[in-house]
Amino acid sequence: MGKKIFIVILSIVFLFVFIGFWKGYVTLNNVPAFILPPPEAVAQSFVSLIRDGTFFAEGWVTLYTIIIGFGIGSGLGFFAGYFSARSRVFEEIISPYVMLIQATPKVSLIPLFVIWFGLGMPSKLLLIVLSAFFPVMINTILGMRSIPEDYENLMTILHASERSRVLKMKIPMATPQIMAGLKIAMVQSVIGAIVSEWMAGDQGLGYLLVYASSLYDANLLMSAILATTFLGLILYWSIELVEKRLLFWHESRVAFTEGT
DSSP: OOOHHHHHHHHHHHHHHHHHHHHHHHHHOOOOOSSSOOHHHHHHHHHHHTTHHHHHHHHHHHHHHHHHHHHHHHHHHHHHHHHHHHHHHHHHHHHHHHHHHHHOHHHHHHHHHHHHHHHSSHHHHHHHHHHHHHHHHHHHHHHHHOOOOOHHHHHHTTTOOOOHHIIIIHHHHHHHHHHHHHOOOOOOOOHHHHHHHHHHHHHHHHHHHHHHTTTHHHEEEEEHHHHHHHHHHHHHHHHHHHHHHTTTTSHHHHHHHOOO
């Protein structure tokens, strides 16, 4: 517990040092507010976004899109990874197409999505699905193929059915790698949502960034960046919370708990 408190205090101190450096730089160099506003101005603008409901209205659009796209992309990634781990033939069939999509910069696909689906939800969802799919698929394959052979032999000795093998051994043993893939997928989903709203959206925090940029409003722009950061952190921490609940038995969690 003492180590956790020390880490929290150190993080807070670092935050105040960063804000102090920011304030000092702006003040000593007389930086114009339209280029880099002082921290108190950004904080005031951010509070205004919350008070007038803009943060919640635009943030909900982004959050809703992320949750749906992340859910679809992660689900497809899990099943593709599961069947790839079970069948080399299936993996060899889909791997060229998966790698082709993964190697293609996602941003370059947005204009094509706009032509096909227009502005709005479909284009944004497709980009998020593609962003979340690959990390979950790869980590699921890795997790499924990293199970020690002794566990496989034990299930054979126990005459376990394939369903029991999957539910009681394979998925639990692969969960650490799958959760790692989900955390990466969540980060990629947030980035995908913001970029898609930036280029093809008419609502959301990404659109708010474009709106602030068009007005040359640095306060609003930095407030919107701060809002997207908070949203990304909350979603990432939510995945970490689920991971802690599911992996309380795992050696990494046990060692972490004993260390604190």
